[in-house]
Amino acid sequence: MADFKENYKMFDFHADDFGISNNxxxxxxxxxxxxxxxxxxxxxxMSSFAYAVNRFNDGEYGDKxxxxxxxxxxxxxxxxxxxxxxxxxxxxxxxxxxxxxxFKWNYNLFIxxxxxxxxxxxxxAQATKCIDSGIVSKDNLRFDGHQHTQMIPLVFEALIEACxxxxxxxxxxxxxRNSQDPILPYLRVKAIRKSFEKVNLIKCLILNYYSHCxxxxxxxxxxxxxxxxxxxxxxxxxxxxxxxxxxxxxxxAERRNQKIEVLFHPGTVLPTEISEEFVKKDFNxxxxxxxxxxxxxxxxxxxxxxx
Numbered sequence: 001m002a003d004f005k006e007n008y009k010m011f012d013f014h015a016d017d018f019g020i021s022n023n024x025x026x027x028x029x030x031x032x033x034x035x036x037x038x039x040x041x042x043x044x045x046m047s048s049f050a051y052a053v054n055r056f057n058d059g060e061y062g063d064k065x066x067x068x069x070x071x072x073x074x075x076x077x078x079x080x081x082x083x084x085x086x087x088x089x090x091x092x093x094x095x096x097x098x099x100x101x102x103f104k105w106n107y108n109l110f111i112x113x114x115x116x117x118x119x120x121x122x123x124x125a126q127a128t129k130c131i132d133s134g135i136v137s138k139d140n141l142r143f144d145g146h147q148h149t150q151m152i153p154l155v156f157e158a159l160i161e162a163c164x165x166x167x168x169x170x171x172x173x174x175x176x177r178n179s180q181d182p183i184l185p186y187l188r189v190k191a192i193r194k195s196f197e198k199v200n201l202i203k204c205l206i207l208n209y210y211s212h213c214x215x216x217x218x219x220x221x222x223x224x225x226x227x228x229x230x231x232x233x234x235x236x237x238x239x240x241x242x243x244x245x246x247x248x249x250x251x252x253a254e255r256r257n258q259k260i261e262v263l264f265h266p267g268t269v270l271p272t273e274i275s276e277e278f279v280k281k282d283f284n285x286x287x288x289x290x291x292x293x294x295x296x297x298x299x300x301x302x303x304x305x306x307x
Contacts, residue, residue, distance in 0.1 A: 010253040011246070012038045012226065012261045013299060016070060017146075019043040019052035020287065024267030027296055029055050031266060032065055036303045039261075041070035041144055042135055044126040045079050047277060053133045062135075068142035068175065069130050071123060071159070073097060073149055075279045079125035085118040087111075094279050099147055106154035119158035120165075127166060138170055144177035148203075148231070151179050151210045160217065176223055177261065180211035181231035185248035192241055204231050227253055230263025235291045237264055239301040246302070266296035 015028045018040045025048060031037050042052055056067070073095055078085055082093045090096045105115045127143075130136045143163075149155050163173045181204050187193050218225050229249050233241050246262070253260045269278075269287035278284050 010250050010260055012066075012259050013264070013303070014039045014041070014068075014230075014261050015264050015266050015299075016041045016144075017043060017265055017267055017287075018056075018067075018070070019049045020046050020267065021048050021269040021273040022051050023270045023273060024048075024287075024292075025052045025055055027267040027292075029059065031296065031299055032059070032061055034300070034303075036299045037065060039066035039068060039142075041068040042130065043070045043072050043076065043146065044129045045072050045076040047077075047275070048273075049129075049133075053135045056135055062137075066140070066142060066175070067130075067136050068144050068177070069127055069136060070144055070146055071126055071150060071155075072146040073102070073119070073122065073155075074099065074146055075283060076277045078122060079129050080118075080121045084121040087115060088118055088122065094277060096279070098280075099149060099152075102149055102152050102155055106152050112154060116154055116158045116161070119155060120162045123159055123162040124165060127162065127171075131171075138166075139172045141166060141171050141173050142175035143173070144179075148177075148179040148207055150177060151207050151214065153210060153213065156210075156214055156217070160221070163221075173221070173223060175226070176214075176218060177228065178211055178214055178218065178225055179207045179228055179231060180215075181207070181228050182249065182252060183208070183232060185245045185252075186232045186241075188248065189244050192244055197236075200232050200234055203234075207231060225258060227256070227258055227260040228263060229260055234263075235265060235286055235289060235295075237262075237295045237298055239298040242298060242302050264295045264299055265292055266299055268292040268296070 015037055018028050019042045028040060075095055078089045078093045082089055088095060088097055105111055131138055143159060144150060150159055183204055215225055230237055249260055271288055274284055
């Protein structure tokens with residue numbers, strides 16, 4: 001594996017969605033083998049999970065790559081028993097909820113407690129599956145969320161409750177993603193300012209609002225707080241945009257003495273891999289998008305400092 005460049009020492013180059021499909025796994029493994037990634041997030045509840053685990057463990061990358069559990073409540077099959085989480089899944093065990101469902105439940109006092117209990121059960125099941133597979137270790141448990149659902153207070157509270165149970169069982173929680181992507185660096189350059197999608201701006205504003213409360217809880221649990229780059233241009237993290245914003249973000253990281261997770265989705269799902277577990281058609285557009293190949297290429301370019 002290649003050495004990481006010294007001028008990127010503040011950055012954690014990260015690939016989400018490891019395990020979403022076999023082809024996507026192969027793309028991410030290629031980047032690992034080239035030495036372009038520091039960490040990955042693995043989806044425990046997709047059918048390609050076993051393939052992802054085998055590829056990762058066969059390569060013996062565990063001492064070089066941090067693996068984060070990519071908690072998923074939005075697509076795929078549940079890991080907990082269906083009877084434990086009836087409000088989250090259909091009769092087959094496929095997730096039937098959305099980000100907006102979790103968002104609304106967060107403010108519904110009549111159902112909030114019941115939903116949180118079900119989320120705790122599913123989080124524990126997904127974590128246990130990852131631990132048992134050997135792709136993560138009990139002394140280095142890391143969490144984030146598919147579509148950043150861990151930032152919704154209801155989900156974050158369930159995650160903290162599940163973490164306390166895991167800690168009582170001898171696990172050590174070392175990382176929980178704080179999805180706070182700074183907006184100003186992206187708005188400094190006119191060309192970039194015109195190319196972002198408004199939905200990503202709204203997403204950033206919501207996540208950044210929730211981030212302040214989450215930071216306090218992370219500090220209380222003595223979990224390091226990392227920055228993030230990748231929500232504002234999610235799905236379009238090309239070399240040009242990165243080359244413009246990373247210097248600004250690096251300065252911020254140095255001032256705060258914190259790592260910055262640079263988030264990519266570089267693994268492409270082939271249309272032939274879409275099955276019934278891919279329950280959301282709008283997600284499938286993102287999973288199979290050519291933009292994922294652009295993100296794959298941009299990692300290689302930025303790590304090699306190529307134009």
